[in-house]
Amino acid sequence: MIKYLRQTMSLDGRLNRLGYWRWQLTLTCISAVAIVGSTLLAMNGAPKLVSGFVLGAIGLAIAATVPVLVRRLHDRGRSGWWLVPFVVLPWCLPGAVSGLSYAGMPIFAEQSPLFWPITVVMLALTALSIWGFVEIGLLKGQSAANRFGPPPA
Known part of the structure; x- marks a missing residue:
């Protein structure tokens, strides 16, 4: 268990x-159980x-996903820094935009001067998310050894 x-x-x-997909399935199950359990506990006082x-179990599961994603990127021959455009930016920037909207800035009104620039940024972030999903989840890893080591068994 410790070795794993x-x-x-x-x-x-x-x-x-x-x-990678085994880990994602495990994460999904842990998160679902934690969310349902937390909701049931809260509803019952x-x-x-x-x-x-x-x-907190969800937070730990998500934190444990970072090394899994990094090693998956290594299998594709990419550095772990690719998590920034694939995961961090698509998750953090929309949150910041939503925060500005809730703070009273009418960003999503079409007459706002920020509407079109933010729309373009959001579309670019969506494209990065899709690229990251394909790169991490769908494409086969490099068949030969690369700078991160031999292919996984």
Whole structure:
């Protein structure tokens, strides 16, 4: 068990598509159980702290996904820094835009001077997300050894 956790949290080496999708399935199951469990606990009057612990499991699962994504990118011959355009920007920038909108800036009104630039940025981020999904989840890894190591077994 410890060996498996150490391997999962390692940023070294490569991970094939099957290993990546196994991890994604595990993450989805953990998250679903945590969300349903937290909701049921909250609905039945459990202290918010208990629900917070359950939702903390989701945070841990997501944090454990970073090394998995890095090793998957290594299998494709790419550096882990590719997570920035594939994951970080598409998730963080829309949140910032939504925050500005909630703060009272009428960004999504068509007469706003920011409407079209933000629309173009959002479309570019969508394209990056799709590219990242294809690169990480669908394309086969390099068959020969690369700078990150030999192909996974």
